[in-house]
Amino acid sequence: xxxxxxxxxxxxxxxxxxxxxxxxxxxxxxxxxxxxxxxxxxxxxxxxxxxxxxxxxxxxxxxxxxxxxxxxxxxxxxxxxxxxxxxxxxxxxxxxxxxxxxxxxxxxxxxxx
Amino acid sequence: xxxxxxxxxxxxxxxxxxxxxxxxxxxxxxxxxxxxxxxxxxxxxxxxxxxxxxxxxxxxxxxxxxxxxxxxxxxxxxxxxxxxxxxxxxxxxxxxxxxxxxxxxxxxxxxxxx
Numbered sequence: 001x002x003x004x005x006x007x008x009x010x011x012x013x014x015x016x017x018x019x020x021x022x023x024x025x026x027x028x029x030x031x032x033x034x035x036x037x038x039x040x041x042x043x044x045x046x047x048x049x050x051x052x053x054x055x056x057x058x059x060x061x062x063x064x065x066x067x068x069x070x071x072x073x074x075x076x077x078x079x080x081x082x083x084x085x086x087x088x089x090x091x092x093x094x095x096x097x098x099x100x101x102x103x104x105x106x107x108x109x110x111x112x113x
Numbered sequence: 114x115x116x117x118x119x120x121x122x123x124x125x126x127x128x129x130x131x132x133x134x135x136x137x138x139x140x141x142x143x144x145x146x147x148x149x150x151x152x153x154x155x156x157x158x159x160x161x162x163x164x165x166x167x168x169x170x171x172x173x174x175x176x177x178x179x180x181x182x183x184x185x186x187x188x189x190x191x192x193x194x195x196x197x198x199x200x201x202x203x204x205x206x207x208x209x210x211x212x213x214x215x216x217x218x219x220x221x222x223x224x225x226x227x
Contacts, residue, residue: 001172032214043203043218044156087155091214098163100171101146101205101216103155 002026004088004104011110012078020073020107022088025067032091034101035062037084044087047073083111091103115140119204119219126198126226134189134222135202143209145187147218149173150201159202162187163209191224198226 005023006072012018024033032051036104046061050071056063061074075082084105092100115226117138126132135144144163157212158171162181181187187206191198201223207216 034214036216036218041221043205043221045218046215049214096163097145097209098161098169099207100161101156102149102160103157105153105155 001092001100001102002028002031002090003102004090006088006104006107007111008087008105009108011112012075013112014080015077018075018078018082018109020075020086020088020109021070022072022104023070024088024090025069027090027093030093033062033064033068033071034089034091035060036087036089037082038087038106039084047086048089078109078111080111080113083109085109117204117206117219119125119202119222121222124222124224126162126224129193131190132170132198132224132226134191134204134224135203136187136189136219137185138187138206138217139185140208140217142206142217143184144207146205146207147171147177147179147187147189148203148205150203150221156203159189165194166209184186194215198224200224 035047035050038044050062063072085108087106090102120135146161147159157173160179162168178190203221204219206214
């Protein structure tokens with residue numbers, strides 16, 4: 001399986017943009033790039049996903065490198081509620097309509113007031 | 114409201130006992146997943162099921178068993194063969210078709226074996 005690599009932790013000031021990087025150099029052509037975040041003692045929640053093109057939604061933006069070997073999650077204005085562990089995940093097709101989500105170790109984002 | 118529910122939130126068991134964790138969803142999702150989360154590590158896939166009466170081993174299936182007799186339910190049994198069962202367990206589900214991408218996670222069960 002392909003894998004993702006993320007920094008263990010990052011800090012940001014409140015109201016400033018945050019760029020969370022992810023390397024996935026062994027990604028295959030059919031793997032989607034997903035981002036989830038997890039608050040303490042909760043299950044992960046979906047943030048955004050993409051395949052090749054950059055994506056925007058109300059929560060964040062996803063910038064995908066042209067060779068797809070890396071991506072960056074962008075939070076445009078960090079708030080204290082954005083403090084969480086952010087996971088860069090590959091959704092991999094395993095045949096027969098089966099998909100696996102491959103998690104990395106995540107980045108713990110700390111937002112400073 | 115539709116959702117995915119894990120119970121209980123906290124579970125304590127004695128070493129050597131089997132224990133079953135519940136996962137129920139009313140989202141009409143075909144696919145369901147079980148993950149284990151340990152400090153400093155990402156989520157690791159234990160088992161997954163694409164359809165009723167079918168499931169596949171994930172990356173760390175040893176010491177675990179599952180069943181998928183109903184679409185809504187995907188219970189996980191942690192057996193006495195699991196060497197380090199104390200962990201946070203997460204269940205997830207998603208629609209089975211290729212177009213769906215978002216997985217929904219439960220709140221997790223923290224299992225402590227003493």
